[in-house]
Amino acid sequence: MTQRQFNVTGMSCEHCAASIREEVSEVPGVSEVAVDLAANAVTVYGTDLDDERLRAAIVEAGYGVTDPVAA
Known part of the structure; x- marks a missing residue:
């Protein structure tokens, strides 16, 4: 299992x-x-994670996102 971490803006x-x-x-x-x-x-935890798709999902939810943080 792999892990990706993103900084997200606009969450409150x-x-x-x-x-x-x-x-x-x-x-x-x-x-x-x-x-x-x-x-x-x-x-985010999972297998074969695609950073672009993960980033797009966060944006689709209405929030800003920066590059993945080394985790």
Whole structure:
């Protein structure tokens, strides 16, 4: 299993976190999504993760995202 972590802008509440979890969970290969509101971070666990698709899912949920953080 691999892991990717993204810094996300615009999150402020649990509704934001739920929206991101829902969108990112639909990306192929994703098995778990953890959102840390205080750190403005999203950690994704799974196999054969595609950073571009993960980033696009976060943007689709309505939030900004920066490059993956080394995890």
